[in-house]
Every structure is written in C-alpha cells, then in structure tokens.
Amino acid sequence: MPIASEAHNITMIPKKNQLELTLIGIFFIVLSLVGAVWTITSGLLSSGIDGILLLFVALLMAGVFALQLLLVALDAGWVKFPQKAAAKPVPAPAAAKAAPPASTQAK
Secondary structure (H helix, E strand, O other), X not given: OOOHHHXXXXXXXXXHHHHHHHXXXXXHHHHHHHHHHHHHHOOOHHHOHHHHHXXXXXXXXXXXXXXXHHHHHHHXXXXXXXXXXXOXXXXXXXXXXXXXXXXXXXX
C-alpha cells in the first residue's frame, strides 16, 4: 500500500498518453471495420438477424472509438474546429458624436 507522499510523485506524461490512446483507438477502429467488411463479404448479413446485429455492433464500436480519437485530437490541439470571428462593434455615426446632448445645452 503506497504512502501518501509516494502517491504525489506519480505523474503522467500527456504526450505519451495521447499517443497511446491514439494507437489504441486506431487499432480498434480498424478491427471494427474489418469485422463489418467480413460480415458483409461472408454472406452473414443476409442470413438473418445475427449478421445485422454483428454489423451494427462493429459500426457502433468503430464510432465510439472514432469519437474517442476525435476528443484526444481536440485535447492535444491536433484538430481545431472553425470558430466564428468576434463581431466588431459598429462605430457610432460622426453626427452623433459631434452634437452634445440637449440637456447640457440648456444649462
């Protein structure tokens, strides 16, 4: 059982962690897509509900690991979503700036 002081010395290297997660994600995406292709090419898809469910499970796993891969890429900064440019404030017309308010002219 580790002592509390030893537990604080345990650190993770973020770049190494991202690389490992990326490789694991790619492996399972490829494995899932191979399973989906095999389901279609072997004729199991046309044999009944088993083939259909196997295809959907393979595609679902590929989608889950693709989402995980996207989140790792966003966290690492490898992918950036396009963002709207900040709206620039519209400058006030020149006539409104030159004329003082009516309440100050009466004094």
